[in-house]
Amino acid sequence: MNRRRKTIFLICFTILIIFAVFVGGAIIPETALKADFAVKNTAPSLNHIFGTDWMGRDMFLRTIKGMSTSIMIGMASSIISVIIAVLLGTLAGTLSKYTDNVVCWLIDFVMGIPHIVLLMLISFALGRGFKGVFIGIAITHWTSLARIVRGEVIQIKNEQYIKISRKMGKSSFYIMKNHIIPFVFPQAIVGGILLFPHAILHEASITFLGFGLSPESPAIGIILSESMKYILTGYWWLAFFPGLMLVIIVILFDILGENIKSLIDPYTSQE
C-alpha cells in the first residue's frame, strides 16, 4: 500500500466515523433519553457502555446526540467562515490598497477581542440558545483563514504566469477564475476543515460556561458542566466518556484536514 492510498483510506475512514456519529445522533429519538430512575448512576456496563446519569439516562446515547449537534454547528459555521474568508481575502488581495487596509483592520479588530469573550457577547446579545451559539461561532472564526487567503492571493498575483496571462489580453475575471481561485481553493477547504475542531470546542466551552445552548438540549457542553457536580461523588464516567468522545472527534477532524492537505498539495500529492 503506497502513501497516497493510505492517505485516501484514512480520509474515508475518518469521514465514515464522523458521518456515523452525525447521522446516529440525528436518528436517536427523544424517547430514548427519557429519565428512568431505576437505573440512575450506574457504572459503565454492557447494557449502558458509558454508564447512566443521575436521571437514569443512557450516557452513550446522550453523548452521541450531543456530538451530532456539535458537528452540525461546526459544519455550518466552517462553511460560513470559509465563504467569508475567501471573499474578504480575495477582495483584500486583488482590489485597491484601501480595500486591503479596511479588510486588515477588520481582521485585527475581530482578532483583537479575546475569542471566548466575543463569543459570549454575541451569543448573549442574540438571546443565547442555538441561534446565539450558531451565529457567534460562524462570524468569529474566519479571521485567520482570511489572512491566509489574502497572503496567498498577494503572493500568486505577482507570479510570472499571471503577468503573462494579462499580457495575453486575459480579463481579470478569467485570471481570477482560472489562476487565483484554483490556487486558493485547496487552502480554503483545508483551512475550513481545520476550523471544525475550533468551532466544536468553542461551542462546547461556551455551553459549558452557561452562555450557549439551553440546559435541556443534549449538548456536550451541557453534559460536561452537569457532570462537574457529580464528579466529586465518584461518578467519573459522566465526565470521562463524553470528554473522551469530544477529543476523539476533534482529533479525527485534525487527521482529516492534514491528510486532505497532503493529498491536494501539488508538492506532496504524488508521493
Place this chain on the structure above:
Amino acid sequence: MGIQCKNITFGYSKDNILFENISFSVDYGERVGIVAKSGFGKSTLAKIIAGYEKPIYGEITVDGKPVSKKGYNPIQLIYQHPEKAINPMWRMEKVLLEGNVLNDYIIENLGIKREWLKRYSTELSGGELQRFSVARALCENTKFIIADEITTMLDAVTQSQIWHFLISECEKRNIGMIIVTHNMYLAEKICTRIINLEDMTFE
C-alpha cells in the same frame, strides 16, 4: 515601422538609475540581438519593451502608436525560466489553450509529444517546458517576440531544435525578434543585427 524605443531610462528609484537614454528600433522580420555583460539590465529592458515594467522616461511604440495596456500585447516575452512562467496547477494542454495555439502544426513542429499535454509542469523537464512557453507566445496576433535567454539552460540539441523552429516561423509570419543573450556565438549565428548596450554601438 516596427518597435521604436525612444530614450528609455530605467531605475528602481530616481537616484538609482540602471541605464539611461537607450534608443533603438526593430523592424518586422528582423532578428536583433541585444548583448551586454551580466547585471547591465538586459532582462529588465526586455520586460520594459514587453510592458511588464514602466520606464522612468522614454516610450515604446509599435507602428508609431504606444502599446495599449488592455488586450493582447503584440510584443510577447518568452522568459528565461519556463517553470515560473507556467501555472503548476494546470495541465499543459490548458497552457496551450490559454495562448490559443493548441493546434497540430505547432505541437508537431516544436517536438511536443502528445502525452505531455495531459501532464503537469512539475512532470516535465526544462527543455520540454520551454517548448510550451515558445508555443504559447506564437499566437496569431503576435507581431514581435522577445526571447530573454530562452535556451541558456538547455542542451545543444534542444537549443537548435527550438531556434530552428522559432526562426523559420518568424520569417514565415514576418515577426520581428529581439534576442537577449550573453552568448556572442549564438547571437552572431542567429541575429541579423547585434546591439551592444554597453557602448550603444550598432553593428
